[in-house]
Amino acid sequence: MTVPASPRVLAVIPARGGSKGVPGKNLAEVAGVPLVVRAVRACRGAATVTDVVVSTDAEPIAEAARAAGAAVIPRPAALSGDTASSEAAVLHALDAFEELHSLTVDVVLLVQCTSPFLTSGDVESVAAAVATGAADSALTVAPFHGFLWRETADGTGGTGVNHDKSVRPRRQDRPRDLLETGAAYAMDAAGFRGARHRFFGRTLPVPTDPARVLEIDDPHDLARARLLAPLFTSPEHPHAPNEGPQLP
Numbered sequence: 001m002t003v004p005a006s007p008r009v010l011a012v013i014p015a016r017g018g019s020k021g022v023p024g025k026n027l028a029e030v031a032g033v034p035l036v037v038r039a040v041r042a043c044r045g046a047a048t049v050t051d052v053v054v055s056t057d058a059e060p061i062a063e064a065a066r067a068a069g070a071a072v073i074p075r076p077a078a079l080s081g082d083t084a085s086s087e088a089a090v091l092h093a094l095d096a097f098e099e100l101h102s103l104t105v106d107v108v109l110l111v112q113c114t115s116p117f118l119t120s121g122d123v124e125s126v127a128a129a130v131a132t133g134a135a136d137s138a139l140t141v142a143p144f145h146g147f148l149w150r151e152t153a154d155g156t157g158g159t160g161v162n163h164d165k166s167v168r169p170r171r172q173d174r175p176r177d178l179l180e181t182g183a184a185y186a187m188d189a190a191g192f193r194g195a196r197h198r199f200f201g202r203t204l205p206v207p208t209d210p211a212r213v214l215e216i217d218d219p220h221d222l223a224r225a226r227l228l229a230p231l232f233t234s235p236e237h238p239h240a241p242n243e244g245p246q247l248p
Contacts, residue, residue, distance in 0.1 A: 136201025
């Protein structure tokens with residue numbers, strides 16, 4: 001992968017109108033700010049990101065995105081159903097953006113609205129990892145020290161996933177696992193087109209604050225986000241909730 005001195009870095013925020021878990025989810029407010037707007041702000045605050053687009057099939061989401069400073073790529077119906085992948089939406093937005101502006105994107109990001117506490121620093125970290133040539137793809141992760149279990153196929157028991165159940169080491173003696181946060185991904189644009197998947201080549205996990213890890217998939221997640229939001233809101237910048245203090 002050869003990265004130009006001043007790479008074009010496009011952040012794509014998929015935000016379709018339909019959502020079964022939380023109706024109207026991408027316009028749901030956390031600390032008074034719609035989720036799609038929070039994602040746009042996080043991307044616009046990242047120094048390496050040169051362009052921010054929202055891929056949507058819903059005009060209310062498009063209006064909110066434009067008001068927040070993002071461009072909008074209309075998403076076709078074929079890519080707006082429940083089975084449509086995020087990769088497909090990003091590929092479509094990437095192609096549409098390049099055709100519209102007659103330019104070549106070097107690095108493309110997938111940024112999810114469903115992670116309300118994503119910061120500009122997080123976006124910058126994954127974007128810079130690829131833009132500097134340190135990786136072909138990158139993702140936000142959080143340190144994880146838990147013991148994972150999986151139910152057996154017959155449902156009669158369980159087995160350890162990241163540990164041997166017969167050995168119980170101390171936390172400090174275990175290797176650190178990393179939990180994919182689902183918030184932000186960065187990919188070399190040419191490599192992404194070839195792989196048609198967000199992970200390829202050298203993939204770099206970028207650690208983020210585990211206290212901020214929350215994905216909104218159902219109403220309970222949204223309620224928790226609204227309760228937690230004051231902890232991540234800087235008193236000096238009450239309208240920029242993504243940039244609050246890091247918890248100890």
